[in-house]
Amino acid sequence: DAKTTQPPSMDCAEGRAANLPCNHSTISGNEYVYWYRQIHSQGPQYIIHGLKNNETNEMASLIITEDRKSSTLILPHATLRDTAVYYCTPRVLGNQFYFGTGTSLTVIP
């Protein structure tokens, strides 16, 4: 099974960019990398996903290294509402996700 490694916690100043790293060195060639976040034990919220190209949407940017062994989620201008647990998870063709314990991001005023 593909595994991911994320720092347990990070702080970011409000208005600054938050860069959340994820190591997925055992990811397979056909596994997409998905990012979700979870606030106060609500259901996880989809953020972004990618296979090997960098991706950007209205919420965030995803940078995937060329060897696909790691990725970085970038929140360009963090707000207090971005305080949450962020999960990086590979997704196999069978559609299931493998969530780890994620990174608890705290945005500081």
Next chain:
Amino acid sequence: DAGVTQSPTHLIKTRGQQVTLRCSPKSGHDTVSWYQQALGQGPQFIFQYYEEEERQRGNFPDRFSGHQFPNYSSELNVNALLLGDSALYLCASSSGTGANYEQYFGPGTRLTVT
């Protein structure tokens, strides 16, 4: 457009009892997956339903079973409840079973077993 909905929101059961949780997928979605999230942990995959059949299953005992109806809604059943079954149960839906489809989660059902 309603997202993924789950019922009930909270539930308290006694050891040995049985419980049924319900999920309605996002409009246009035909695939439903169930996850268990213990306190302080990430969600753990239980199983996935597509075309009314169980397609994938995680490392959970047979006490955990499910069903998908023709309207794509789904139920999760847990028999012979244990204290360790206390968790947030999440339902997620997507369109199809490919790896390039966004999967949307519901708000979850908080199950407490006493």
